[in-house]
Amino acid sequence: MPYQQYNFKPQTFDAQKKRPDLRLLYISHSSYDKTWPSVLHSHPFTELFYVLNGTGTFQTETQTFCIAADDLILINPHVMHTEFSNGDAALEYVVLGFEGIAFETDGHAPITCLCKNVKTIRPACLFYTRSLIQELHDRKENYVEMSQNLLENLLYLIRREIRVTPEAVSVGKTSQECRMIEQYINAHYAETITLDTLSALTFHSKYYIAHAFTKYKGISPINYLITRRIEEAKSLLEHTDFPVAKIAQAVGFSSQSYFSQAFRRETTLSPDAYRRQFLS
The missing domain is CATH 2.60.120.280 (Regulatory protein AraC)
Incomplete structure (x- = not known):
């Protein structure tokens, strides 16, 4: 193979263009x-x-x-x-x-x-x-x-x-702890999660977590957890024929009655009434 050489010709550096803070x-x-x-x-x-x-x-x-x-x-x-x-x-x-x-x-x-x-x-x-x-x-x-x-x-x-x-784009002063809490709830919503759980996860007080997360997300961590569970429950009601009690357990609610109360508060409908909307 004949010898080949490719010379590098870098473009002139533009000081006005800053490298993104990726x-x-x-x-x-x-x-x-x-x-x-x-x-x-x-x-x-x-x-x-x-x-x-x-x-x-x-x-x-x-x-x-x-x-x-x-x-x-x-x-x-x-x-x-x-x-x-x-x-x-x-x-x-x-x-x-x-x-x-x-x-x-x-x-x-x-x-x-x-x-x-x-x-x-x-x-x-x-x-x-x-x-x-x-x-x-x-x-x-x-x-x-x-x-x-x-x-x-x-x-x-x-x-x-x-x-x-x-x-x-500017990276806001979003708390690393709040992002950690959000990701933890998204991954573990079906498990028992309390402010004590999140406090142990982040090594911050329950008061700090409640205040910081509400500022970060516009909703308290426990209400975010409930909303996350309700969203998963809505998908199961739409796409499966699982009994309501099984769905309540699957998404992390301690009882069917508590699930029904939370679901009605979020959607104004009972779980059964919500499911009937999707029956053919």
Whole structure:
């Protein structure tokens, strides 16, 4: 093979363009079939949703579209969204959460949620997402710097492929403890959770947690927990024939009567009346 050399010609640095204060929050790898209940939710940060296998439906407050392998969805902050698996095959996907940037079109038109198929760069997407998972799992020396660089490289690749522009957005003074509480409740809503539980989780007093979370979310942590349980219960009432007592237990209520009272307070309907709306 003849000798080849490619000289690097960096672009002139523009001091006016500051590097975004991009920060990786998490990466998750999930696989759910059609029985998994999912509800609309939002985050105060940006998410990248990459489908590995299976088919499903992605939904926002204004859009509903089909998704399949190698579809990549960009979800800007505060956009309500959820996903559902189609058929018996599980929908397998990776989700990255990060703050510091949001996306808009190359023409600087704002977007809420954008879906593009990126089959042509599948090997690179798999490399970066798997490498990120490995780095955060192993937590070896300099894993933070490695993870940040992997995320930036992935976003540069996406920018090149689907022609979107990442724009810096200010990262508010959102309490890390409040984000931790929100994520904990979302993951463990079916378990017994009290202010004592959350106090032990964050090493802060119950008073501080109640006050800080209410300021962060606009709702107290216990009321957020109840609302989260009610949303899951609504999905089960709509999509299953489970008895009301079983649903109450499945979403974390201590009794059917307490569940019915909370459900009526949130929806003005009893669980049975709510279910009847969806019977054919």
